[in-house]
Amino acid sequence: xxxxxxxxxxxxxxxxxxxxxxxxxxxxxxxxxxxxxxxxxxxxxxxxxxxxxxxxxxxxxxxxxxxxxxxxxxxxxxxxxxxxxxxxxxxxxxxxxxxxxxxxxxxxxxxxxxxxxxxxxxxxxxxxxxxxxxxxxxxxxxxxxxxxxxxxxxxxxxxxxxxxxxxxxxxxxxxxxxxxxxxxxxxxxxxxxxxxxxxxxxxxxxxxxxxxxxxxxxxxxxxxxxxxxxxxxxxxxx
Amino acid sequence: xxxxxxxxxxxxxxxxxxxxxxxxxxxxxxxxxxxxxxxxxxxxxxxxxxxxxxxxxxxxxxxxxxxxxxxxxxxxxxxxxxxxxxxxxxxxxxxxxxxxxxxxxxxxxxxxxxxxxxxxxxxxxxxxxxxxxxxxxxxxxxxxxxxxxxxxxxxxxxxxxxxxxxxxxxxxxxxxxxxxxxxxxxxxxxxxxxxxxxxxxxxxxxxxxxxxxxxxxxxxxxxxxxxxxxxxxxxxxxxxxxxxxxxxxxxx
Numbered sequence: 001x002x003x004x005x006x007x008x009x010x011x012x013x014x015x016x017x018x019x020x021x022x023x024x025x026x027x028x029x030x031x032x033x034x035x036x037x038x039x040x041x042x043x044x045x046x047x048x049x050x051x052x053x054x055x056x057x058x059x060x061x062x063x064x065x066x067x068x069x070x071x072x073x074x075x076x077x078x079x080x081x082x083x084x085x086x087x088x089x090x091x092x093x094x095x096x097x098x099x100x101x102x103x104x105x106x107x108x109x110x111x112x113x114x115x116x117x118x119x120x121x122x123x124x125x126x127x128x129x130x131x132x133x134x135x136x137x138x139x140x141x142x143x144x145x146x147x148x149x150x151x152x153x154x155x156x157x158x159x160x161x162x163x164x165x166x167x168x169x170x171x172x173x174x175x176x177x178x179x180x181x182x183x184x185x186x187x188x189x190x191x192x193x194x195x196x197x198x199x200x201x202x203x204x205x206x207x208x209x210x211x212x213x214x215x216x217x218x219x220x221x222x223x224x225x226x227x228x229x230x231x232x233x234x235x236x237x238x
Numbered sequence: 239x240x241x242x243x244x245x246x247x248x249x250x251x252x253x254x255x256x257x258x259x260x261x262x263x264x265x266x267x268x269x270x271x272x273x274x275x276x277x278x279x280x281x282x283x284x285x286x287x288x289x290x291x292x293x294x295x296x297x298x299x300x301x302x303x304x305x306x307x308x309x310x311x312x313x314x315x316x317x318x319x320x321x322x323x324x325x326x327x328x329x330x331x332x333x334x335x336x337x338x339x340x341x342x343x344x345x346x347x348x349x350x351x352x353x354x355x356x357x358x359x360x361x362x363x364x365x366x367x368x369x370x371x372x373x374x375x376x377x378x379x380x381x382x383x384x385x386x387x388x389x390x391x392x393x394x395x396x397x398x399x400x401x402x403x404x405x406x407x408x409x410x411x412x413x414x415x416x417x418x419x420x421x422x423x424x425x426x427x428x429x430x431x432x433x434x435x436x437x438x439x440x441x442x443x444x445x446x447x448x449x450x451x452x453x454x455x456x457x458x459x460x461x462x463x464x465x466x467x468x469x470x471x472x473x474x475x476x477x478x479x480x481x482x483x484x485x486x487x488x489x490x
Contacts, residue, residue, distance in 0.1 A: 185263030219403035220264040
């Protein structure tokens with residue numbers, strides 16, 4: 001069985017600039033820890049997290065933009081950082097409910113695992129609480145609750161049970177990339193940028209867009225449609 | 239379960255995502271109904287949207303770049319889309335093929351020209367623009383283009399691709415790629431990468447047709463090569479045969 005991939009949704013604007021434009025994707029293809037709001041930095045300070053780059057495990061969240069990137073997970077186990085079975089920002093801001101969440105710092109500490117061990121912990125978590133990995137990826141609720149009552153708490157939504165990785169390094173956009181889903185106009189803009197690049201610089205991108213790892217949503221589709229398409233594709237791998 | 243979320247009057251107040259620089263695109267609208275409640279998705283769907291936003295949440299989403307709010311608002315129509323075009327797409331420069339702005343309205347808030355029309359209407363506008371661009375590229379290629387004119391042809395063909403979303407405007411997309419590949423050949427830029435890229439849109443047979451037609455078009459662009467004006471040396475088997483040619487009309 002394939003592993004559930006790490007997913008990052010990009011394209012959101014910070015300080016009136018998009019985090020990832022077609023030009024930047026092609027000319028400077030890096031995912032940067034600097035691409036975050038002051039609110040996220042505040043959460044990092046409050047919870048004692050390092051300066052992190054965030055990935056959800058198996059969830060393409062439409063609230064972060066219209067570019068969905070899915071990565072194989074294995075490389076993350078040798079990176080600095082940690083992982084939690086919930087969204088840390090949601091926990092700090094009071095959107096994650098359960099016994100003990102009123103003290104988010106200690107709740108985070110008691111649930112956070114190292115990146116070296118997170119893959120085994122995540123696999124056990126899905127086996128214990130969900131009907132299948134596919135059900136987890138498609139956002140279904142857990143079948144059994146966790147000890148703090150978080151998974152089945154009626155006030156909680158998906159980000160309360162989705163695993164989040166906090167990786168304390170930047171990441172090359174194309175490294176370990178397994179799937180890229182975008183809207184049609186963005187695909188067109190990426191292709192236009194690529195045509196201007198010399199062969200050696202464009203080679204990896206050309207390989208990607210010529211493969212089934214590159215998916216384009218129909219013209220006129222809104223952001224949730226792109227994310228939904230990505231999760232449908234991911235669920236077929238599992 | 240009967241769901242009665244569907245509102246009677248729905249207004250379009252913006253579109254999903256951020257406009258892309260130098261691009262044109264059809265994008266999904268952001269709706270308001272009733273006043274002060276906002277959502278995206280299909281207002282005709284039996285299933286309500288995942289979330290409704292109030293004005294402050296809408297502004298937060300706009301600030302974060304999830305959506306773009308427009309100055310103008312429209313009454314919602316079935317299968318309506320927002321069609322936007324960046325000014326660098328419509329009027330890239332003096333040496334480019336500029337498109338008429340008359341069908342769109344400038345929107346300072348969104349930073350683009352736009353309109354709200356049915357999907358079919360938006361596709362028709364895009365097709366018209368794409369045809370203009372392809373014709374301009376072909377006109378340029380049918381002469382003896384210099385470097386600047388080849389840049390113009392390539393720019394027009396690439397912009398035409400934005401007007402030809404697959405699968406709706408497949409034949410226009412084919413024509414745009416023929417012009418683009420021909421431009422590559424004329425300026426001695428290897429087109430192989432372009433043919434590889436086309437696999438995203440077409441099957442092998444269509445790509446091979448594009449290749450043939452692009453090569454023919456490129457040959458046409460160089461149909462009248464410079465002639466050497468000086469007579470060459472005599473051939474090995476004797477004196478060069480000289481033939482005097484006169485116009486038939488003049489002889490008559």
